[in-house]
Amino acid sequence: MLACAAPAAAAAANDAPAAWWVWLAALFVASFVIGVVAVLAGVGGGVLFVPIVGSFFPFHLDFVRGVGLVFALAGTLAAGPILLRNRFASLRLAMPLALSGSIASFAGALVGLALPTDVVQTALGATVVAIAMLIWRTGDVVAGTGEADALGTILRLRGRYEDPAEGGAIDWRTRHTLAGFGAFAGIGFLGGIFGLGAGFANVPALNLLMAAPLKVAVGTSGLIISIVNSSAAWVYIHRGALLPALAVPAILGVMLGSRLGARLLALTPAFVVRRVVIAVLLLAGARALARGLGVWS
Amino acid sequence: MSREQLVQELYARWLDAATRVAFAASLVAFVVYAGGLLPSFVPLDALPALWHLPVDRYLAQTGAPAGWGWLPLLGYSDYLSLACVALIGVVTPACYLAVLPVLLRVGERVQAALVAIQVVVLLLAVSGALAGSH
Numbered sequence: 001m002l003a004c005a006a007p008a009a010a011a012a013a014n015d016a017p018a019a020w021w022v023w024l025a026a027l028f029v030a031s032f033v034i035g036v037v038a039v040l041a042g043v044g045g046g047v048l049f050v051p052i053v054g055s056f057f058p059f060h061l062d063f064v065r066g067v068g069l070v071f072a073l074a075g076t077l078a079a080g081p082i083l084l085r086n087r088f089a090s091l092r093l094a095m096p097l098a099l100s101g102s103i104a105s106f107a108g109a110l111v112g113l114a115l116p117t118d119v120v121q122t123a124l125g126a127t128v129v130a131i132a133m134l135i136w137r138t139g140d141v142v143a144g145t146g147e148a149d150a151l152g153t154i155l156r157l158r159g160r161y162e163d164p165a166e167g168g169a170i171d172w173r174t175r176h177t178l179a180g181f182g183a184f185a186g187i188g189f190l191g192g193i194f195g196l197g198a199g200f201a202n203v204p205a206l207n208l209l210m211a212a213p214l215k216v217a218v219g220t221s222g223l224i225i226s227i228v229n230s231s232a233a234w235v236y237i238h239r240g241a242l243l244p245a246l247a248v249p250a251i252l253g254v255m256l257g258s259r260l261g262a263r264l265l266a267l268t269p270a271f272v273v274r275r276v277v278i279a280v281l282l283l284a285g286a287r288a289l290a291r292g293l294g295v296w297s
Numbered sequence: 298m299s300r301e302q303l304v305q306e307l308y309a310r311w312l313d314a315a316t317r318v319a320f321a322a323s324l325v326a327f328v329v330y331a332g333g334l335l336p337s338f339v340p341l342d343a344l345p346a347l348w349h350l351p352v353d354r355y356l357a358q359t360g361a362p363a364g365w366g367w368l369p370l371l372g373y374s375d376y377l378s379l380a381c382v383a384l385i386g387v388v389t390p391a392c393y394l395a396v397l398p399v400l401l402r403v404g405e406r407v408q409a410a411l412v413a414i415q416v417v418v419l420l421l422a423v424s425g426a427l428a429g430s431h
Contacts, residue, residue, distance in 0.1 A: 019342075020342060020345050021341075058345070058349050059348045060348060060351055063348060063352065070386075073385055073386070074385060077312065077316045077385065077388055080316070081309040081310075081312050084305050084306075084312070087305070090305075091308050095408060098415065102415065102418055103418055106418070117351060155408075156407075159301070226312075226388075227415070230387075230389040230390065230422070231418060232422075234422040234423050234425070235422065237379070238364050238425040240352055240362070240363045241352040242379065242382065242383075243344075243348065244323075244378035244379045244381075245378075248382065249327075251320070
């Protein structure tokens with residue numbers, strides 16, 4: 001994947017910027033590969049896109065974060081109808097959490113664009129390394145159980161879906177609803193600052209904290225990202241930080257890559273993908289940290 | 298079909314259609330932009346010397362507008378492309394507006410209130426009213 005950034009080395013050697021189409025082609029290829037890996041790894045594309053493209057491509061982090069939000073938004077919008085129809089995503093569950101997340105994400109995007117680039121780069125590097133460690137340490141998330149709380153009952157945060165793997169219908173309800181609102185506000189704020197979809201954090205919050213079944217957590221996480229990122233993306237558009245020249249190849253790449261990833265899902269051992277994701281995140285996080293700290297510009 | 302399923306199916310239908318329209322428009326506009334079929338405000342050839350700049354300096358150097366200032370520039374292929382990419386950002390508000398009357402009709406008042414507040418938040422984001430000064 002990182003070989004896509006080879007034009008950087010060539011351009012540096014010649015002391016001249018590579019042609020625009022070389023970079024856009026490299027961005028398309030990188031987005032395609034990220035799309036494949038993201039589906040296989042069950043993480044949002046943004047968490048890979050922003051640190052990798054921000055570290056190994058010549059685009060300023062302001063533009064990378066703008067594209068990162070649209071990148072994550074495009075992937076989740078495309079998957080949304082299928083997830084809603086097979087009831088792996090619950091609109092009723094997504095609505096209150098997305099409201100909390102989108103307000104915080106909007107604030108996060110404003111903060112992110114106001115902070116100096118080196119501070120954002122350093123914080124991004126530290127966050128990405130922490131995410132890699134979290135994925136490494138936590139293992140597979142297991143389905144939660146528990147009684148519904150009062151707020152969850154008022155909002156009727158419950159549902160039922162057919163799971164062929166479990167051989168029948170699964171009924172579910174949430175717990176710790178207020179804490180869930182807080183968690184999604186925090187996740188949305190970080191997502192807005194860094195231009196991430198933050199699916200890596202949504203799924204544990206829904207599954208472990210709120211006790212939504214894993215499949216519902218994964219599906220609803222995508223739906224929440226599609227709502228939350230819509231508000232943060234407009235901050236970047238209004239600030240002039242969304243370059244369509246970068247956004248369209250990235251969107252096209254992730255859409256095609258996601259389709260291939262979905263087909264490869266049955267063939268690829270989960271532990272292989274997991275190790276690749278951890279290695280890539282550690283590398284990209286270390287690179288972002290080094291750039292932010294001025295060690296490696 | 299339960300009330301919840303009815304609303305979820307309606308949202309899925311709108312999401313599917315709106316997303317297809319936004320993606321198709323983005324792709325066509327990008328072909329116009331990259332193919333040079335219309336003049337661009339910032340030529341693609343100039344981008345490699347500019348995209349490493351922070352957004353403030355990029356705007357200052359190119360004279361590109363912030364906020365809704367790009368709306369009168371839709372005759373330029375880069376801003377036409379931006380407008381089509383921005384359509385992706387209005388898919389969700391469109392879906393919410395589509396389900397709001399149905400939620401009210403079936404008596405889902407709490408959900409309708411959440412949807413109404415979310416629409417206000419999204420429309421404020423789209424309007425740029427809270428995006429801050431540049």
